[in-house]
Amino acid sequence: MKLSRRSLLRTVAIGGVGALSFPFFRTLNSAAASMPLPALSPITEFDLFAAPASFQLLPGTTTHGLGFNGQIAAPVIRGKQGQPLRIRFHNRLDEPTTIHWHGVRLPLAMDGVPDVTQAPILPGESFIYEFTPPDAGTFWYHPHVNSIEQLGRGLVGPLVIDEAEDPGFDQDLVLLLKNWNLQSNGEFGELSVKRYAARQGTPGQTFSVNGQSEPEYAVHAGAAVRLRLINADNTWPYELTLQGAPAQILSKDANPIVPERFEGYTLGAGMRLDLGLLVPNQPGQVLELKHKHKVLARLIVMPSTSAPRLTLPRLPENPIAEPDLNQAEKLFFSFEWDAISDEQGRALFWNLKGPKAQRPAYCTNANLLASLARNKSYIFTLRNNTQYPHPIHLHGHTFKVLESDKRPITPYYADTVLLEKHEQVSIAFVADNPGRWMFHCHVIEHMAMGLVGMIEVV
Numbered sequence: 001m002k003l004s005r006r007s008l009l010r011t012v013a014i015g016g017v018g019a020l021s022f023p024f025f026r027t028l029n030s031a032a033a034s035m036p037l038p039a040l041s042p043i044t045e046f047d048l049f050a051a052p053a054s055f056q057l058l059p060g061t062t063t064h065g066l067g068f069n070g071q072i073a074a075p076v077i078r079g080k081q082g083q084p085l086r087i088r089f090h091n092r093l094d095e096p097t098t099i100h101w102h103g104v105r106l107p108l109a110m111d112g113v114p115d116v117t118q119a120p121i122l123p124g125e126s127f128i129y130e131f132t133p134p135d136a137g138t139f140w141y142h143p144h145v146n147s148i149e150q151l152g153r154g155l156v157g158p159l160v161i162d163e164a165e166d167p168g169f170d171q172d173l174v175l176l177l178k179n180w181n182l183q184s185n186g187e188f189g190e191l192s193v194k195r196y197a198a199r200q201g202t203p204g205q206t207f208s209v210n211g212q213s214e215p216e217y218a219v220h221a222g223a224a225v226r227l228r229l230i231n232a233d234n235t236w237p238y239e240l241t242l243q244g245a246p247a248q249i250l251s252k253d254a255n256p257i258v259p260e261r262f263e264g265y266t267l268g269a270g271m272r273l274d275l276g277l278l279v280p281n282q283p284g285q286v287l288e289l290k291h292k293h294k295v296l297a298r299l300i301v302m303p304s305t306s307a308p309r310l311t312l313p314r315l316p317e318n319p320i321a322e323p324d325l326n327q328a329e330k331l332f333f334s335f336e337w338d339a340i341s342d343e344q345g346r347a348l349f350w351n352l353k354g355p356k357a358q359r360p361a362y363c364t365n366a367n368l369l370a371s372l373a374r375n376k377s378y379i380f381t382l383r384n385n386t387q388y389p390h391p392i393h394l395h396g397h398t399f400k401v402l403e404s405d406k407r408p409i410t411p412y413y414a415d416t417v418l419l420e421k422h423e424q425v426s427i428a429f430v431a432d433n434p435g436r437w438m439f440h441c442h443v444i445e446h447m448a449m450g451l452v453g454m455i456e457v458v
């Protein structure tokens with residue numbers, strides 16, 4: 001067999017994979033640098049395992065949870081915009097699972113929704129996810145099976161897609177936020193309690209950033225730092241501030257905005273926010289990332305010999321199709337509170353109504369909400385008829401958040417939008433990715449109990 005240069009490189013690089021719990025991460029283009037080659041598209045490969053894991057979240061205790069590659073926090077999967085990314089996923093859990101790449105516009109078959117885009121991956125099985133991310137930015141990954149338990153016990157991880165051209169930050173920090181629902185002995189409490197599930201969702205009381213309580217990170221005086229905040233929690237909307245230095249919001253979800261001063265932001269479950277920070281030239285100073293009054297993480301300013309940066313790098317826009325608002329078809333969706341049961345007698349506290357479906361359904365494919373014509377523009381009006389906030393997420397697409405009936409909005413692109421209680425928000429997008437895509441609240445219990453449906457693009 002004649003090996004192409006690309007498959008030869010791949011063979012060489014893969015040859016060394018051994019230890020199962022060891023995260024393997026490599027870009028297969030380094031050896032190619034010295035020789036002129038026809039356009040070679042390097043593949044970034046990663047082995048990812050989901051397995052039971054023990055870790056310490058409360059001092060002096062052990063938590064028996066679930067981890068990616070045996071780690072809390074999960075490994076950062078890092079790819080590059082426009083370059084193929086291949087993740088060999090191995091299910092070492094004792095139940096089926098899938099992995100969903102939250103926010104990535106990818107082909108349906110890679111979206112990780114059980115029984116819709118793929119068969120569930122059974123214990124002991126592997127599945128290769130391969131896609132070429134068209135957009136750069138901060139994303140995350142998580143299972144889409146038994147989500148209250150699988151995400152709640154630890155299976156959440158960051159996915160960073162680097163810009164095709166390096167924007168030039170001195171430092172890039174990923175901060176994955178999650179709360180843990182623990183008893184005092186470190187073991188999990190009940191992850192879904194009915195009286196909370198019917199309200200804002202069952203909260204975990206132990207805060208963490210990258211799996212640690214109040215971690216400290218060194219930043220260099222005068223440096224231009226990018227902070228990637230990811231809300232990977234099942235429930236909490238974090239009310240974030242950064243104390244000690246002015247920061248700018250650079251992007252929402254993965255999408256750059258015209259930078260604006262960061263004066264505090266509510267980050268609902270599933271949402272991301274990238275901040276840019278020019279670190280004050282004061283070694284020893286401590287900056288605090290907070291949720292309300294709770295410190296989540298500290299940034300410690302270290303001395304530096306480099307000249308202080310004067311401006312923050314700018315992020316390039318992602319290639320999102322601009323919806324045609326004049327031609328767009330308008331569809332109405334409402335998010336309702338409804339204490340009813342399904343045919344099996346399970347409680348469904350929540351209901352997502354769309355043009356096609358008016359009855360609630362459990363977490364699947366059953367609830368086809370709307371059928372969209374490929375490449376046509378749509379405006380979705382999302383009405384929250386409940387007294388709780390809901391971060392609403394659409395798979396496979398990036399939408400433009402247009403307006404709210406409660407607050408001024410400068411339109412921006414996102415994949416998850418937080419509806420405040422009784423708020424109505426309009427979003428618009430081009431239905432340019434064919435398939436059946438999930439549309440759901442990212443408060444996981446709300447999703448599991450009715451705030452879920454499918455949007456079909458044909």
Ligand code: C2O
Pocket residue numbers: 100102142144270393395438440442
């Ligand atoms: Cu984070 Cu169905 O998504």
Ligand code: CU
Pocket residue numbers: 100101102103393394395396
């Ligand atoms: Cu998603």
Ligand code: CU
Pocket residue numbers: 389390391441442443446447451
């Ligand atoms: Cu909700």
